[in-house]
Every structure is written in structure tokens, then in C-alpha cells.
Amino acid sequence: MTASSPSSPSSPAAPASSEAPLDVQVLQSAASLENLVVAAYTSAAGMPFVAAGSDSLRALIARNLAHHKAHAQSFNQAVAKAGGAQQHAADPRYAESVVNMLAGMKDPSSLAGLLNQLEDIIAQTCVRYASLAAGGDLRTLFVNVASVEAQHSAELLIARTLFDGGHAEPGGTVAARAVPAAVGTVGIPEAAYPTADASAINEGAVR
Amino acid sequence: MTGYSRRAFVTGTAGLGLALALDACSSPSPPSPYAGQLRTVALAAALENQAVSAYRSIDSALTAGKLGPAIPALAAFVKTAMAHHVQHAATWNAILAKAHKPTVTGTPLSGNGQVMDTIGASKDAEAAIAALQHLETQAAQTHTAAISSLTNLETAVTAAAAIAPVEAMHAATLGYLFGGQSAVAEFIGTGGALSIKELTL
Numbered sequence: 001m002t003a004s005s006p007s008s009p010s011s012p013a014a015p016a017s018s019e020a021p022l023d024v025q026v027l028q029s030a031a032s033l034e035n036l037v038v039a040a041y042t043s044a045a046g047m048p049f050v051a052a053g054s055d056s057l058r059a060l061i062a063r064n065l066a067h068h069k070a071h072a073q074s075f076n077q078a079v080a081k082a083g084g085a086q087q088h089a090a091d092p093r094y095a096e097s098v099v100n101m102l103a104g105m106k107d108p109s110s111l112a113g114l115l116n117q118l119e120d121i122i123a124q125t126c127v128r129y130a131s132l133a134a135g136g137d138l139r140t141l142f143v144n145v146a147s148v149e150a151q152h153s154a155e156l157l158i159a160r161t162l163f164d165g166g167h168a169e170p171g172g173t174v175a176a177r178a179v180p181a182a183v184g185t186v187g188i189p190e191a192a193y194p195t196a197d198a199s200a201i202n203e204g205a206v207r
Numbered sequence: 208m209t210g211y212s213r214r215a216f217v218t219g220t221a222g223l224g225l226a227l228a229l230d231a232c233s234s235p236s237p238p239s240p241y242a243g244q245l246r247t248v249a250l251a252a253a254l255e256n257q258a259v260s261a262y263r264s265i266d267s268a269l270t271a272g273k274l275g276p277a278i279p280a281l282a283a284f285v286k287t288a289m290a291h292h293v294q295h296a297a298t299w300n301a302i303l304a305k306a307h308k309p310t311v312t313g314t315p316l317s318g319n320g321q322v323m324d325t326i327g328a329s330k331d332a333e334a335a336i337a338a339l340q341h342l343e344t345q346a347a348q349t350h351t352a353a354i355s356s357l358t359n360l361e362t363a364v365t366a367a368a369a370i371a372p373v374e375a376m377h378a379a380t381l382g383y384l385f386g387g388q389s390a391v392a393e394f395i396g397t398g399g400a401l402s403i404k405e406l407t408l
Contacts, residue, residue, distance in 0.1 A: 060389070070393045123372055130368035136355030139364065140397065143351045143371050147395035150372035151379035155391065158384050172387030173332045177278050184280030184287075187380040191291040192298070192369040 006094040006101060006117060023138060024084030025205045026129040027075050030142070031087040032204025033122045034072035036098060039090055040118055041065035043102045044111055056169050057108055060159065064115075064152050071145050078141060085206045093203055094121070112160035116153050121197055123149035128198035146193070154187035161186045239408050240309050244360050247353045248302050250406045251367070252311035254346055255296035257319055261326045261342055262289035265335045274332045281332060281385055288339075288377050295373075298366050305362070315407040336385045343378035345399050347371045352400035371395070 020028075044050055045061050076086040098118070105111045126146035130139045158170070161183055168175050176184075241249040266285050268274050300310035316322075322342070329335040350371035357363045375395055382390040 063389070063391070067391075067393050127368045127372060130354060131361070131365050136358065139357075139368070140351055140355040143354050143368050144394045144396070146368070147347050147351060147372045147375035148391060148393065150376045151391040151395075154376040154379040155383045155389060158380065170384050170387050173275075173278055173281075173336070173385060175387065176280050176385050177276060179280050181279035181283040184282070184284035184380075184384070187384065188284070188287055188291065188373070188376050191294040191373060193372040195369075 006097045006114070006121075020084055020205060021082065022132060022201065023082050023134055024079055025202045026132060026142075027079035027082060027138075028084060028087040028206050029091070029199055029201060029204035030122075030126060030129060030145070031072050031075035031079065032089060032091040033094075033125060033199060034068050034075060035088060036090040036094055037068045037115075037118050037122060038065060038072060039095075040098055040102060040115065041068060043099075044105075044115065047105060047111065049105075049107060050111070053108055054169060057159070060155065061115075064119075067148060067152070071148070074141060074145070078138065087204055087206050089204075091199065091204045093199065094118075107163075109160050109163040112156045112163065116156035116160065119149045119153040119156060121199065122146075123153060123193060124195050125198040127193050128195040129201070132201065150193060157189070158183065158187045239406075241303075241406075241408060244357055244363065245303060245306055245308055246403055246406060247356055248299050248360070248363050249308075249311050249408060250316075250401065250403055251350060251353060251370075252296055252299035252303065253314055253316050253406060253408075254349055254401060255292050255299060256311060257314045257316060257322060258292040258342055258346060259289055259296065260314060260323060261339060262292065264323065264326050265329070265339065268329065268335065269332075274329060274335055278332055278385070281336070284380060284385070285339075288343075291373060291377070295366075295370050298370065299363075302360070302362050302366065311408070316401070316405050317407050318405060332385070336381050340378050340381040340386065340390070343374050343381065344395075345401060347374035347378060347395050348397050348400040350374065351395055352397035 041061055041064055045058070045065065050058060050061060080086055101114055105114065123146045126142040126149065130142035130146065133139050133142060162169060162179070165179070167179050239246065262285050266289065269282050269285065303310050326335070326338050329338060350367045354364055354367040357367060379391055382388060
């Protein structure tokens with residue numbers, strides 16, 4: 001994490017609450033991260049440089065926003081099924097810093113950078129939770145969502161690199177021929193998805 | 208078809224004499240070295256080997272100029288994605304080896320011939336990109352489906368969780384950067400996951 005990354009004093013290694021079962025805690029925490037990102041994409045969609053920007057950036061933001069709403073709903077449905085309270089608040093660890101960072105956004109590149117960091121945090125968290133969840137259906141749900149957030153991340157990494165390089169937006173093989181070789185790998189940075197930045201299991205638990 | 212079912216079929220259609228003749232020529236398949244969850248791990252290893260073969264074929268075609276004018280970013284992507292799949296295969300095979308089972312070195316999948324024919328028949332970069340994107344999405348979906356059945360094999364659970372998103376990123380890059388159209392859906396899904404029945408070992 002860089003100095004400009006979303007952060008808070010809370011430790012990602014905080015111990016689990018003994019008040020709720022593990023599955024309930026991780027589902028609530030996952031929902032809280034989705035709520036955080038829904039708020040971030042909603043804010044992004046209203047930014048002047050987005051509204052006046054390219055159709056593809058607006059479409060990407062709108063599409064990802066819809067995905068995150070669906071993911072939050074899925075986690076909350078699962079937590080209700082597990083006997084826990086639904087989580088409709090944003091993750092407390094990142095909420096304030098993300099609001100502050102969004103307020104300072106001035107261009108598509110930095111916005112894509114922040115949104116990518118948020119996507120990566122959720123993906124890493126879901127990868128970790130998939131290894132912790134007790135039931136097969138929950139493990140599948142976490143990997144399902146982790147994979148989509150990873151795809152969002154790949155596209156945002158590519159979009160940011162194209163913005164920064166002054167290249168045209170993706171347009172098939174014709175456009176791809178015009179970009180440097182390094183652009184081809186920017187969206188696939190690792191062979192195994194990391195979990196070092198995963199949230200603690202009770203980070204977004206309902207209290 | 209198993210040795211038993213082959214015998215039953217032939218007996219019913221062509222008579223005992225022919226059945227005995229065929230039986231003498233075709234011995235039943237040897238028992239699989241993999242059972243239970245390790246069959247799921249072996250399937251994953253085979254799928255990774257298939258991806259390596261597919262990328263190697265496309266890499267050669269790109270180098271030979273068979274897919275049209277050069278696309279440096281695609282050439283770089285192919286080499287990196289291929290290296291990822293080599294690592295994924297090693298991860299799955301390490302789990303098999305730790306369980307004292309043989310590693311999967313080839314591509315023992317019933318549909319492999321058709322997959323490689325499709326890859327080999329690519330006449331241009333667009334066809335190659337579409338074929339690779341299909342393979343990557345299938346791999347991500349297969350690992351996503353697999354994790355629900357991997358209950359007592361912690362290393363395999365961790366592997367599936369860490370590898371599925373990477374395959375998904377490969378698919379997203381192929382679609383967005385090279386295909387010119389994002390194909391990211393609300394959920395990666397499991398509808399296109401490869402069945403364990405595809406494993407021929």
C-alpha cells in the first residue's frame with residue numbers, strides 16, 4: 001500500500017469477534033467492502049470529468065457499480081441465510097479515507113488508480129475468505145466475486161495505463177497494435193492472487 | 208466407455224462371438240490413480256497443461272507471422288499468461304505429489320483434440336484471442352466450481368481461490384484490450400466449468 005492508498009488505523013490482523021460465527025463475520029465484512037465500493041463508484045459517476053469524458057469510461061463505471069450492488073446483495077442474502085444481520089454500512093476501516101481521496105480526484109487516471117485499489121482489496125479479501133468459509137456454496141460465492149473484482153482490476157489497470165500513455169481506448173487488434181508491449185501484461189500482474197491486503201474477518205462485522 | 212459397458216453393448220448388438228473377439232483385442236482401461244478430491248486436482252492440472260499447450264501454439268503462430276501483422280502487446284501477454292499457467296500446473300501437481308499420486312504431465316482431457324484443433328485453425332489474431340478467452344473463462348469457472356467440493360484439502364482450496372481470479376484476469380485482458388469489448392459479467396459463474404468426466408485418467 002502506498003501513502004496515497006485508502007487506509008485507517010485499524011489493523012487487518014484484528015482478532016475475530018467471538019459474538020458471531022465465522023461465516024457471518026466474513027459475509028458481513030465482505031458486504032461492508034461492497035458497500036464502500038458502491039459508494040465510491042456512485043461518487044465517481046457524478047464527477048465532472050467523468051460526465052464530460054469518454055463513453056467507455058462512463059460505461060465501465062456504471063457496469064462495475066451494478067456488479068458491486070449485486071455482490072453486496074448476494075453477501076447480505078447469504079448472511080441472512082446464515083442467521084446474521086445484514087450489513088448495509090460501508091467498511092469502517094476505509095470509509096473516511098476513500099471519501100477524502102474521492103474529493104481530491106481531478107482526472108480519469110487517478111480515479112482509475114483509486115478504484116483499482118478498492119477492487120484489489122475486495123478481491124484479496126474474497127480470496128482469503130474463500131479459504132476460511134465452512135461451506136462449499138460460500139467458498140464458491142467468494143471465488144465467484146473475487147474473480148469478477150479481479151477482472152474489474154485488470155480493466156482499470158489497462159485503462160489507467162492507456163490514459164497515462166496518451167493511447168487510444170481499447171478497440172480490438174487494430175488499436176492494440178499501436179500500444180507498447182508492456183501494456184499487454186499490465187492487467188495480469190501475478191500468477192497467484194495475493195491476500196496480503198485482505199481485510200480482517202471481523203473488519204466489517206455488524207456491531 | 209468402460210470395459211464393462213463396451214462388452215454389454217457389443218453382446219447386445221452383434222452376438223457373443225464378436226463380443227469375445229473384441230474383448231480379446233480391447234482390454235479395460237486401467238483404474239484411475241486419482242480418487243475423490245484428487246480427481247478434481249488432477250483435472251485442474253490437466254486444464255493448466257492444456258492452456259500451456261494452447262498458448263505455446265499461439266506463441267509459435269505469432270512468431271511465425273501466421274496471425275497477421277505483429278501485435279507486440281499480444282505477444283507479451285501470451286508469454287506471461289503461458290508462464291502463469293506453467294506455475295498453476297506446478298501448484299496443482301505439487302498437491303498430487305504430496306498425496307503420493309502421479310503428477311499430470313500431459314493433457315488427459317477427452318475434448319483436448321478439438322480444443323487444440325480450434326487453436327491450430329486460427330487464421331488471424333482475432334480467432335486466436337477468442338479461442339484463448341474461451342479457455343481462460345472455462346478455467347476460471349472450473350476452479351470456481353471445484354472449490355465447493357474441496358472440503359478436506361486445504362492446499363487445494365487455497366490454490367483454487369488464488370488461481371481462479373488470475374484466469375479471470377487473463378480472460379478480461381483478452382476481451383478488453385485485444386478484443387476491444389469488455390465481457391465481464393456480474394459473476395464469473397460455473398456454467399462452463401469442465402466436468403470431472405472429461406478427465407481420461
